[in-house]
Amino acid sequence: MTDTRPMPSGVRSYLFAPGNHPRKVEKVFTAGADAILLDLEDAVPPKEKIATRAVVIAAMRAPRRARGYVRVNGLDTEWCADDIAAVAGPWLDGLVLPKVESAEQVRQASAWIAAVERAAGLPIGRLELMAIVETARGIELANEIAAADRRLARLAFGGGDYTNDLDLEWTSEERELDYARARLTHASRLANIEPPVDTVVIAVKDIERFRVSARNGRRMGLYGKLCIHPDQVAPCNEVFTPDAAQLAHARAVVEAFERAEASGSASIQVNGQFVDYPIVFKARRILAAAARAGG
DSSP, X not given: OOOOSOOOOSOOEEEEEETTOHHHHHHHTTSOOSEEEEESXXXXXXXXXXXXXXXXXXXHHSOOSSEEEEEOOOTTSSSHHHHHHHHOSTTOSEEEEOSOOOHHHHHHHHXXXXXXXXXXXXXXXXXXXXXXXXXXXHHHTHHHHHTSOTTEEEXXXXXXXXXXXXXXXXXXXXXXXHHHHHHHHHHHHHHTOOOOBBOXXXXXXXXXXXXXXXXXHHHTTOOOEEESSGGGHHHHHHHTSXXXXXXXXXXXXXXXXXXXXXXXXXXXXXXXXXXXXXXXXXXXXXXXXXXXXXX
């Protein structure tokens, strides 16, 4: 038997920075995040959006260790098409499309990206697309959105807009987010794309609340988290990196099962736990996630 689930990219932390603030843009690359998200959308006022495109391109062209993404403005704005035409290029790993509510929006953005790739001589599909789902409509259409286009690498959850859209109270326990998280996880699995990325936490000074939120997302099957402050990066990476005990158990499971399988058995016990193929597949994903994250 083989595990057909796609492995997470290994990106645990996606750190936002407003593209129009040079100091914040410079600082974001030194915060230890696995991926940088320079923003052209909510963090940039309308009068500065066009000029900010050149700023984010220059920042992404500079040497960096983190993966690089730009969040463009939504399809329902006047800027989206020109954002993509301006900032997409070989200096990026991908683009982030906010407030996605339909499969057609994903396909439209992908078509615009493909036009840039053709013009630049890049392979079609070279640039990733990540769609942020952050409204009731988007959550209910998550299955269609997740399966919309092969370029779509993963979904992300926007808890701020989601709780605003439904007028929910965003509590520290986050039970009100369970339904949306579950919908995105199921939709991603059905479409056979990477697990979704979890929401931001707007209480930027409350690191324990951030840690709890990250654990909530991880338990619900999401992998990685959107961060809006450098102080959130370290706890984010910590939560989404298997600890020593998890790694030791995963290795024990895989090694014992491989020995058993070679001798004709596909069900064993390891440290008092029943182990068969689903348990082994999960153990292998834990090891792979740790390897990709450098753990």
